[in-house]
Amino acid sequence: MGIKMASTITATSRSQIVSILISLSQQAGFYPYLAVGIGPGETSATDVALFEESGARIQGSSLAQTTTVTSGDTYSWQGVYTTPSTQTLTNLGLFQNQGNPIQGQLAQQVSSSTQGYIIPTNYNSWPTNYPYQIQVSTEVMTVTGGDNYQTLYVSRGQNNSTALTSIPAQTWITQSDTSMFAKTNFTGLSLNSGDQVQFTINVQFQ
């Protein structure tokens, strides 16, 4: 029987968070990069990567502090993305780093929530400096080692994600990028090769 409590950060600190994020980019001399993804999945705060990241990342062209509800509560990123191929975007993220993550697919399904290994299609592409995290569907795993042949050993349900009981073969595996600071999924955006998209991504702190 606890006392019901409520707490919040204030409008002032929401504005300060946005201001600091923009200042950091200005000091660093570049705006965050946009990456797009084409895999299925529902975004969660536990995510460490996009769902099947696709193509090169592009740098933002402008950043602004705007108001959605309370003064200065919104971080607004703008950039122009030209799709290099015909594809349907399902998710995107903002990153501080430009480099693409290592990716592969499951060569075999994962058949329980306690299975301690995965077999990727491209074993030799994965780093051997363990541990590191990977995104596999909505689950985060930590790769703790490999058999020098085809198998990566993993700890399941990492970063407070839920270990899935079944993950189909061909599901994409994406290396963690801790420079990702925002991610969203959406109903698919179908693009033809060469289509140009002016994105405005608003992150409103609440």
Added chain:
Amino acid sequence: MDGMNPVSAKITVHAVITRGDGSREELDLLLDQSSVIDGD
């Protein structure tokens, strides 16, 4: 836990698409579910 409210954020995405034939479309992407700020 009582008394602990994480900072949350609402992410919205507006897209102005210029197609190969020069036509333009403007839309707000519909979110399937939540958008998140990385909690790390």
